[in-house]
Amino acid sequence: MNFKIPYEKELNPSQxxxxxxxKGPLLIIAGAxxxxxxxxxxxxxxxxxxxxxxxxxxxxxxxxxxxxEMLHRASSLLDNRCSRVSGGTFHSFANAILRNYPExxxxxxxxxxIDRVDSESLIGMIRKDSKLVSKFHTFPRKNTLANIFGKATxxxxxxxxxxxxxxxxxxxxxxxxxxxxxxxxxxxxxxxxLDYDDLLTHLHRLLSKNPELCQTIAxxxxxxMVDEYQDTNKIQARILYLLAEARRNIMVVGDDSQSIxxxxxxxxxxxxxxxxxxxGTKIIKLEENYRSVQPILNLTNQIIERAAEKYSKLLFTxxxxxxxxxxLSTDNENSQSCFVVREIKKLYENGIPLNQISILFRAGFHxxxxxxxxxxxxxxxxxxxxxxxxxxxxxxxxxxxxxxxxNPNDKVSWYRILLLLDTIGPKTADKIFNSITEKNIGTAGLxxxxxxxxxxxxxxxxxxxxxQIGSSRQSVCLMGETIIKYYTPILxxxxxxxxxxxxxxxxxxxxxxxxxxxxxxxxDISLEPPNTSIDNTFTADYSENDRLIxxxxxxxxxxxxxxxxxxxxxxxxxxxxxxxNSPEDLEEERRLMYVAxxxxxxxxxxxxxxxxxxxxxxxxxxxxxxFIDMLPEKILxxxxx
DNA sequence: CCAGTATCCCTTTTT
DNA sequence: GGGATACTGG
Numbered sequence: 176m177n178f179k180i181p182y183e184k185e186l187n188p189s190q191x192x193x194x195x196x197x198k199g200p201l202l203i204i205a206g207a208x209x210x211x212x213x214x215x216x217x218x219x220x221x222x223x224x225x226x227x228x229x230x231x232x233x234x235x236x237x238x239x240x241x242x243x244e245m246l247h248r249a250s251s252l253l254d255n256r257c258s259r260v261s262g263g264t265f266h267s268f269a270n271a272i273l274r275n276y277p278e279x280x281x282x283x284x285x286x287x288x289i290d291r292v293d294s295e296s297l298i299g300m301i302r303k304d305s306k307l308v309s310k311f312h313t314f315p316r317k318n319t320l321a322n323i324f325g326k327a328t329x330x331x332x333x334x335x336x337x338x339x340x341x342x343x344x345x346x347x348x349x350x351x352x353x354x355x356x357x358x359x360x361x362x363x364x365x366x367x368x369l370d371y372d373d374l375l376t377h378l379h380r381l382l383s384k385n386p387e388l389c390q391t392i393a394x395x396x397x398x399x400m401v402d403e404y405q406d407t408n409k410i411q412a413r414i415l416y417l418l419a420e421a422r423r424n425i426m427v428v429g430d431d432s433q434s435i436x437x438x439x440x441x442x443x444x445x446x447x448x449x450x451x452x453x454x455g456t457k458i459i460k461l462e463e464n465y466r467s468v469q470p471i472l473n474l475t476n477q478i479i480e481r482a483a484e485k486y487s488k489l490l491f492t493x494x495x496x497x498x499x500x501x502x503l504s505t506d507n508e509n510s511q512s513c514f515v516v517r518e519i520k521k522l523y524e525n526g527i528p529l530n531q532i533s534i535l536f537r538a539g540f541h542x543x544x545x546x547x548x549x550x551x552x553x554x555x556x557x558x559x560x561x562x563x564x565x566x567x568x569x570x571x572x573x574x575x576x577x578x579x580x581x582n583p584n585d586k587v588s589w590y591r592i593l594l595l596l597d598t599i600g601p602k603t604a605d606k607i608f609n610s611i612t613e614k615n616i617g618t619a620g621l622x623x624x625x626x627x628x629x630x631x632x633x634x635x636x637x638x639x640x641x642x643q644i645g646s647s648r649q650s651v652c653l654m655g656e657t658i659i660k661y662y663t664p665i666l667x668x669x670x671x672x673x674x675x676x677x678x679x680x681x682x683x684x685x686x687x688x689x690x691x692x693x694x695x696x697x698x699d700i701s702l703e704p705p706n707t708s709i710d711n712t713f714t715a716d717y718s719e720n721d722r723l724i725x726x727x728x729x730x731x732x733x734x735x736x737x738x739x740x741x742x743x744x745x746x747x748x749x750x751x752x753x754x755x756n757s758p759e760d761l762e763e764e765r766r767l768m769y770v771a772x773x774x775x776x777x778x779x780x781x782x783x784x785x786x787x788x789x790x791x792x793x794x795x796x797x798x799x800x801x802f803i804d805m806l807p808e809k810i811l812x813x814x815x816x
Numbered sequence: 817c818c819a820g821t822a823t824c825c826c827t828t829t830t831t
Numbered sequence: 832g833g834g835a836t837a838c839t840g841g
Contacts, residue, residue: 238831266831291830299835316825316835371831438829538828560829600818702831729829751828767829790832791827 178224180252186210186217193426193459194218197225197398200419200453201426202446206490207475207773208466208735211428212245215402218426219249219257222398229259233396233418237403239263239703241733245402261396265411266371267702269378272392273369274694279388280381282364285694287582288701289368292566295321296587297368301358307351315345315352324356328372329408329440366584375410382417393418403732404429404449408440416452423453431486432479435729435767437759446486464490466735468497471772471779474810478802479769483762500772500779502744502803504815507784512548514782514816515740519554519723522738522778529555531737533724535771537749541742542725549723556723557709560730564713565704569666569676570683574700576658577651580644581693583617595665596633603630619645636661651696655687678712686715706730728771739775741768744803745783747796752789768802785815 182191190210193203194217205211215234223229236242242262249257263271270288277284289297299317308314315323319342326337334353338345345352363369369377382389399419401407404427407415419425427449434443450456464472472490479485505511519532536542539561549556564570572595575588582588586608593604610624611617618641621634640661644654659680666680667673686705690696705715709722724736743749749768754760772779781803787796798804803811 264831318826318835374831436830439831540827563830598818602817704831706830727829753828763829 176225178221180217180220180224182217182221186214187463189459189461189463190214190217193461194221196426196457196459197222198424200423200449200456202449202456202458203426203428203461204446204458204486204488205428205430205461206464206488207430207433207770208464209461209490210463210465211402211430211461212241212248212733214461215400215428216245216248216252218400219245219260220253223249223256223260224253227398229256230261231395231397232260233268233399234260234262235265235268235399235401235415236262237264237406237732239267241402264702265407265414266374267698269374269414270698270702273374273377273381276381276388279385280377282369282377283367285582286367286369287578287585287588288374288698289363289370289587290566290701290704291321291371292571293368293587294370296590297362297366298324298355298359300586300590301355301362305351305355311348313345314348315342319345320352320355323352324359325372326440327356328376329410331409366586367582368585368587375408375414379410379414379417382414389417390421393421397422397424399425401425401427402429405431405434405443405446406436406441407445408442409445410440412445412448412452419453425453431484432482432488432766433732433770433773435732435763435770437763460486460488462488462490464492465494466776467492467773468494468777470497470499470810471775471777474500474779474803474806475769475773477806477810478765478772481802482765482769483758497777499810499812500775500781501812501814502781502783502799502806504783504785504799504813506816507786508544509548510816511742511782511784512545515545515742515780516548516552516554518740518780520552527737529721529723532740533726533731533734533736533738533774534740534742535726535728535731535774536742537728537751537767539727541748545742546725554723555709555721556725557707557714558725559707560727561706562708563704563706564679564708565700567676567679569662569670570679572666573655573658573662573680573683574697576640576662577654577693578697580618580641580654581697583615583620584612592637593634595662595669596637598629598633607634617645651690651693652684652687654693655684659684675712682713682715728767731774732770735774735776737776738778738780739772740780740782741771742782744781744800745787745796746798746801746804747789747792747794748783748787749800750802752792752794765802768800781811 182194193214222232234242246258246260246262273280295317298320302308302317323337327334334356335349338349429446431443431446469492472492476490505514522532575591578585578588589608590604593599593607611620616623621641622638640657644657666676670676705713707714750761750764754764783799785797789796
């Protein structure tokens, strides 16, 4: 067969082998910067070029953006057929399948995806209803309960194991927590809710309990590719197995050294287990690094070499030159920020565009001081990760109105809406919710139920809104506008900082314009919530042109820049205090440091203050991150100012 | 039954 | 230094 794309020319031997091995199970161990995305892209193109029906290829990635980008690139390599490849995240894939087979999966059509905040609210309701909670001196709070439930689900462990291992101080409450977990699951069914974990577990259950249906679904996908396999959890691995076991045309790509999502149940051991699940797996390692200069690789190799458990690999490059990474000690937080600002100005004057520079940190709030200094210096920046806009109160308030329109059974959202109103508390909200669900009259039914005069007065405007929306089949955007208009006075009364929040709502309205279907809109914002901001207001559409990038390390996965600054490279912050007493957690912090430092092409800085009082732990921090402190001068230049 | 006040808690990363 | 929860008065 003659191929249009000159694969041999454009790929190195290992990459080429990965691309042309299209049959059978394939495991690619891809070191940082080894052209993993390139390999996946060419492989998609190759399959399509071989005549495989594009939608028979399933490309599962970590974010939707990643799959879109790959398919876009594949399209420009070959042709537009590549854009018809089925791609997305595990969660969005599960969402799509489950919406097609709700009954088989055991719930009503038109389910609502609930985020962490909603899930905690529901748990809070259960907790409040329980008379047993007050019998204990301490009982886990709703967010702790959510953590316990989540861990049990994602790691496929019984509740009691999770409590015994991670929450021994709550051991005597085990029985009640287990009871609440059951209650949580049945209430989700009652209100037609699926939380993030449910998307995966329900899909898994659907496939495993329904062999024929599983076969129907599996037979659609002749070729499966999974990116970032090190960050999948056990359930995801099982789903993949069910989808791929018949044809066995499955390729997974990952790097165990870059596994950074154990906190939500991911396990890099999936990589180790893959060849056992699929006997005859061909393993290919990509070890040539095309990203960083050798001095940076020398350092990153050292960081990861000390890891307890890994597939061994050693990255090398043929890139010449480069300078040694720098560890810089500054006296306090603000001098850390000022140093970064000064260096950025220098780089910019030397012709490095701002969008080729990034500042990385462990947690979203670590950049606050720096953001102030950047604003003072008039350096434009965009921040990625950390804060969750979709979970901020004003956004959730507006969305709640849309959610009850879509699913009138959504008790959490009804509560949220009703409690915004004067004289309405939990009890009244309960009554209203019950009469609406009993009569099954939807949101427009709010005006049909009998209320006390006082309550009727408080709900008057809301009734109007729902009647208006219910009678005229409005577009998503129009509904949104109606609700925002209704909500704005409430917002102004509730928050002193309302101008900023109104701006957020305008951005939300802009997103809504792109949708003609409410269900799709609600699912999308839950599954791929916007996580970028400019000037502290969230931004869905932006160009990174000439903007500095501030990002959490988790959100920097897969990206690269000319220069990378890692701030707060401070013991107790990075690694975080939370990880200090668990060797496993500490290993994850190490991998996180590895991910952060392998983002740099030419220049890499670690910065830390030498004196910092940490309010939360009451500790005084000052030592550099233990992952880099022990590195010799030969590898890391140490300076202080 | 709501709303306002005192107290306690914790505080990472994300689909 | 803030949010969530428990408590208390109207």
